[in-house]
Amino acid sequence: MARLAQTAGLTDIQEEILATVRTFVDKEIIPHAQTLEHGDTYPADIVEGMKEMGLFGLTIPEEYGGLGESLLTYALVVEQIARGWMSVSGVINTHFIVAHMLKQHGTPEQKQKYLPRMATGEVRGSFSMSEPELGSDVAAIRTRAVKGESGYTINGQKMWLTNGGTSNLTAVLVKTDEGAEKPHQNLTTFLVEKPEGYGEVLPGLTIPGKIDKMGYKGVDTTEMVFDGFEIAADQILGGVSGQGFRHMMDGVEVGRVNVAARACGIAIRAFELAIDYAQQRKTFGKAIAEHQAIAFKLAEMATKVEAAHLMMVNAARLKDSGQRNDVEAGMAKLIASEYCAEVTQEAFRIHGGYGYSKEYEIERLMREAPFLLIGEGTSEIQKTIISRGLLREYQSRG
């Protein structure tokens, strides 16, 4: 992409990483994405390639064997990967969130135990808040951990775990009995180590099969069932119970930048496909790009791509500067995902009947874009977060 979605002020290292990833996406992801996606096939070779490039350790500090890069670098890498195939970005995203939570909130022993092996991709992270009866309303979590003499026993059911079957470390948010008045203060994150795979993977812990999804195929999304699962107290993230909600919200805040980046990547690809097709397809004696109605569509699509990219970069830079970015990450996620849905839809229309054919990439993007309106908090939830933040900031003196 020559002109759109450029980022000013990147370091040489960031430029180098992005150039390497862009080449990898063009050579190793885009040519295989359609076949793998239609077959719902896990992209094992692509994942190995990402391990070799060190992408699993991109944001893990150098002292733990990672590359120690920023959220911005990560987000720009994700944008490139999603331009190739969103499912591949899904493989690293939950891993990245768990690594972030460990880095920020883990005990020294937990960091030492997991981060070096996460940096190589040997340990692969997933995270679980949602349950069959709740997603937006996190504080209503029902899965419960009860303290016994030698640790905790967990019972309950989790839903929608991205990488649930292909990860071996899941950060799980559950209810504990802290006696706090506010429900969110009674939540604790446990670090559940488990083998990869499906079925009863450990006594009292079952990962049923993959959920069959409309898009976002290849990457597995599963349930997770606890039935008397026993876990040691030192597997509580940060060592102290009752802090889980705060830990997870910090995780999803970076996750929201990542979802915005994915949306940018898909929108960029939809635009690339549309502008190419519009110059090739002829109607009424000229390329459709020469009809003003289509040219204006392209102009609007490109403007949306650019606006979303800039807001995503802004939210990432804010978090990297050490500030809270709840409002900005919410805004970036909201606009990028809504624009992505619109740009993809327009690219689909520009393709005419061919957009409906499975031979054309736009058909896949059309099924991927809607997920971004939901994952890491729906648009309604982003608006709730944004408006709350603004009302705090702009308190009326009247």
Ligand SMILES: Cc1cc2nc3c(=O)[nH]c(=O)nc-3n(C[C@H](O)[C@H](O)[C@H](O)COP(=O)(O)OP(=O)(O)OC[C@H]3O[C@@H](n4cnc5c(N)ncnc54)[C@H](O)[C@@H]3O)c2cc1C
């Ligand atoms: C493919 C996929 C992968 C996922 N991966 C993960 C994962 O790895 N880990 C994980 O924990 N979760 C994951 N999720 C779950 C996801 O985060 C939730 O689906 C999402 O947060 C929405 O929750 P819900 O589905 O329960 O919808 P609900 O919360 O039931 O919402 C339903 C509708 O009501 C609206 N709504 C809800 N509350 C309000 C309100 N207060 N005001 C206005 N409108 C409201 C919502 O915007 C939505 O339109 C995944 C979901 C999918 C589809």
